[in-house]
Amino acid sequence: MGTIExxxxxxxxxxxxxSVSWSVRAxxxxxxxxxxxxxxxxxxxxxxxxxxxxxxxxxxTAEALLARGDASxxxxxxAALACAASTDALDQLSAAVDCNPIWMTVEGTDRLVKQLxxxxxxxxxxxxxxxxxxxxxxxxxxx
Numbered sequence: 001m002g003t004i005e006x007x008x009x010x011x012x013x014x015x016x017x018x019s020v021s022w023s024v025r026a027x028x029x030x031x032x033x034x035x036x037x038x039x040x041x042x043x044x045x046x047x048x049x050x051x052x053x054x055x056x057x058x059x060x061t062a063e064a065l066l067a068r069g070d071a072s073x074x075x076x077x078x079a080a081l082a083c084a085a086s087t088d089a090l091d092q093l094s095a096a097v098d099c100n101p102i103w104m105t106v107e108g109t110d111r112l113v114k115q116l117x118x119x120x121x122x123x124x125x126x127x128x129x130x131x132x133x134x135x136x137x138x139x140x141x142x143x
Contacts, residue, residue, distance in 0.1 A: 016031075017044045033067075045061060049093065058092040065077050066102065078126070079127050080093055116131045
């Protein structure tokens with residue numbers, strides 16, 4: 001299994017992730033989150049999810065990752081949430097996860113539960129802990 005090389009659009013988004021403009025960084029996060037495979041640049045997404053200059057970057061990137069509707073996007077957000085040091089980043093990431101409209105339907109909640117159950121076995125301890133933290137109250141309500 002080889003390393004996946006980023007395409008031209010991804011290379012441009014990776015470059016834009018270092019912009020001084022919050023809106024350019026946020027757009028970079030959205031473009032990277034829309035990629036089929038996140039593997040080659042999760043470190044860039046992680047940096048955008050913990051942006052210490054503007055919470056708009058955090059919000060846009062987190063919402064785009066969660067809009068994917070897959071465990072990979074959720075995992076990326078949970079990994080950042082697990083190590084968020086600033087209150088602003090923690091609040092913004094928590095809000096993105098807790099208020100995601102995709103999970104407000106029965107089908108969405110079912111998908112979220114399945115993804116969280118998958119992520120409680122993740123290699124990353126922070127991801128595991130965040131997945132358990134989110135999963136527990138959902139399962140308690142179902143009892």
